[in-house]
Amino acid sequence: MNEILMLMFGAMVILGTLATVISRDLFDKLISLGIIVAGIMPFLADRGLLDVLTATALIAPLSTLFILMAVRRKAD
Amino acid sequence: MPADPLHILIAALVCWLNFVTIDILFKLPEQGGVSGAEEIGRHIEKGGGALHGGYMMGNIVSSPDASAGTLLASCGVYATGIPGGLLAALLVYIGNRICHDPGYAGTTGCITATFIVYGFTLIGFSAADFIVGMVIAILTIQGISHMHASRLLSTLWRWREG
Amino acid sequence: MNGTEIALAVCGIIALYAAFRVMLEKDTMKKLPFLNVISFAISGSIVLLVPHPLAIVAAAAYFVGSTLESNAIASTFAGGPRNE
Numbered sequence: 001m002n003e004i005l006m007l008m009f010g011a012m013v014i015l016g017t018l019a020t021v022i023s024r025d026l027f028d029k030l031i032s033l034g035i036i037v038a039g040i041m042p043f044l045a046d047r048g049l050l051d052v053l054t055a056t057a058l059i060a061p062l063s064t065l066f067i068l069m070a071v072r073r074k075a076d
Numbered sequence: 077m078p079a080d081p082l083h084i085l086i087a088a089l090v091c092w093l094n095f096v097t098i099d100i101l102f103k104l105p106e107q108g109g110v111s112g113a114e115e116i117g118r119h120i121e122k123g124g125g126a127l128h129g130g131y132m133m134g135n136i137v138s139s140p141d142a143s144a145g146t147l148l149a150s151c152g153v154y155a156t157g158i159p160g161g162l163l164a165a166l167l168v169y170i171g172n173r174i175c176h177d178p179g180y181a182g183t184t185g186c187i188t189a190t191f192i193v194y195g196f197t198l199i200g201f202s203a204a205d206f207i208v209g210m211v212i213a214i215l216t217i218q219g220i221s222h223m224h225a226s227r228l229l230s231t232l233w234r235w236r237e238g
Numbered sequence: 239m240n241g242t243e244i245a246l247a248v249c250g251i252i253a254l255y256a257a258f259r260v261m262l263e264k265d266t267m268k269k270l271p272f273l274n275v276i277s278f279a280i281s282g283s284i285v286l287l288v289p290h291p292l293a294i295v296a297a298a299a300y301f302v303g304s305t306l307e308s309n310a311i312a313s314t315f316a317g318g319p320r321n322e
Contacts, residue, residue, distance in 0.1 A: 001287065002243070008250040012257050012276075019261045027266045027315055034273055034307060035257050038280045041300060045284045050296045053284070057300035061307035068314045080241075084248070112312025119267035137274045138309040144301060147278055151285035152294050160294055167295065171302035175309055204245045207282040214278045215252055218271035219259065 001046045012039035026071060030064055083201055087209030090196070091146050094189055095213065096232065098142040102181035105132035105233040109177060113138045120222050128233045129226030133218060139175040140168050142185025143217075147210040149189035154203035161190025246286050253279035266315060270308050277304040 016035030023029050037060045044053040099105075105128040108114030113134030120130030136143055145168050152160030165186035172179030193206045217225050256275040263269045281297040 001246075005246055005250050008254050012254060015257050015261060025266060027311055028269070030307075030311055031260065031266070031269050031273055034304065035260060035276065038253070038276045038304070039257075041280050042283050042287060045287045045293070045296070048288065050288065050290070050292045054296045054299045057296065057303045061303040061310075064307045065310050068310050072314060084245075110309060110313055111316040112309055115312055115316035116267050116270060119265055123265065123268065133271055134312070137270050138305065138312055140302060140305055143278075144305070147281060148294065148298055148301065151282065151297055154285060155289045155294055156291050160291065163291070164294055164298065167298035167302075171298065171305065174302060175306060202241055204242055204286060207286060208245045208248050211249055211252055211275075211279050211282050215256075215275055219252075219256055219275040222268060222271065 001042070005042070009039050009042045030067065033064070034060075083205045084208050084212070087196070087201065087205040088212040089209075090192065091150075091189075091206060091210040092213040092216065094192060095142040095146045095185055095210075096217075096229075098181055098185045098188065099132060099136075100229075100232055100236050102142070102184070104135045104141060104181060105129060105229060107131060108134050110138055110175075120226050124223045125226030126230035127226075129229030130222075132229050132233070133222070133226060136214075136218065139177040139182075140171045141177075141181045142189075143210070143214055144168060144171075145182045145184070145186030146189040147207065147214075149186045150193050150203055150206035150210060153190060153193045153197065154207060158190060158194055161186070161194070165190065242286055246283055249279045249283040249286065253283070267312065270312060273304070273308060277301055 013036055016032050019032035020029050108117050108131045116134030117130030121127045148164035149161045152164035165183050168182040168186045169179050172182050193203055197203055253276050256272045260269050260272045281301045284297045285293050
């Protein structure tokens with residue numbers, strides 16, 4: 001991976017963080033968290049950590065599911 | 077010379093035709109498969125698009141269909157050839173079952189794409205062209221203008237219905 | 239610049255473009271198709287970076303996980319709390 005690609009994916013992580021902090025709606029915040037996870041993945045793949053990548057890719061959506069369950073209970 | 081821009085454009089066209097044909101044959105634009113897909117279709121219609129195209133875009137978002145099958149099949153062929161494509165078909169089927177979908181469109185798209193991509197590698201294309209081609213194809217549907225893409229898909233759907 | 243590097247650069251540009259579109263879109267439900275474009279581009283670049291059989295499993299796991307997340311967000315937004 002060359003420097004330009006590292007800059008692009010790093011910029012995605014930073015953009016996702018900014019969007020998470022700025023956005024007001026809870027669903028918007030969860031979608032922006034998805035951008036952060038997406039930006040991390042190429043760095044894990046570039047270092048050859050495919051097992052860590054698979055685990056992260058499965059843990060992140062599951063944690064989102066649990067947050068959504070809490071949202072649903074709070075709304076009831 | 078591998079991966080010159082002309083090869084990428086041809087690959088994008090082939091991928092677009094493959095996944096749109098299979099999705100429309102398997103009646104994805106008819107209705108939203110889950111409540112989330114219906115909601116996305118309604119929001120796209122509210123923004124000036126067409127309802128059935130919006131349903132198809134919602135279905136693409138909320139379960140792995142033929143577009144995901146085409147992408148993962150090209151990835152499989154890029155890594156290990158035909159067996160990789162068939163492994164990708166199995167993984168797409170498992171993913172469909174997780175998302176409460178019958179999974180025929182995704183698996184069929186994956187298997188046809190495996191053989192199409194393998195055939196093109198024999199005449200000088202690289203499988204990397206097809207990975208980028210599929211990313212460009214999905215960009216034209218989901219990422220440029222929701223209004224125009226949903227109208228185009230609705231026109232194709234009306235044409236298939238007869 | 240060889241073929242794989244061109245392919246990776248195109249994937250990265252498309253992912254960054256889609257991230258900008260997600261930030262600029264106002265309607266929550268219309269953000270989800272752009273997030274789907276991001277997950278296509280990232281799954282593609284994982285396999286382009288590491289051409290190994292395990293990379294297919296990793297890319298499929300990432301893609302299915304991100305799809306599941308979008309599905310759950312959309313169906314909760316569609317009125318899960320109120321209809322139950």
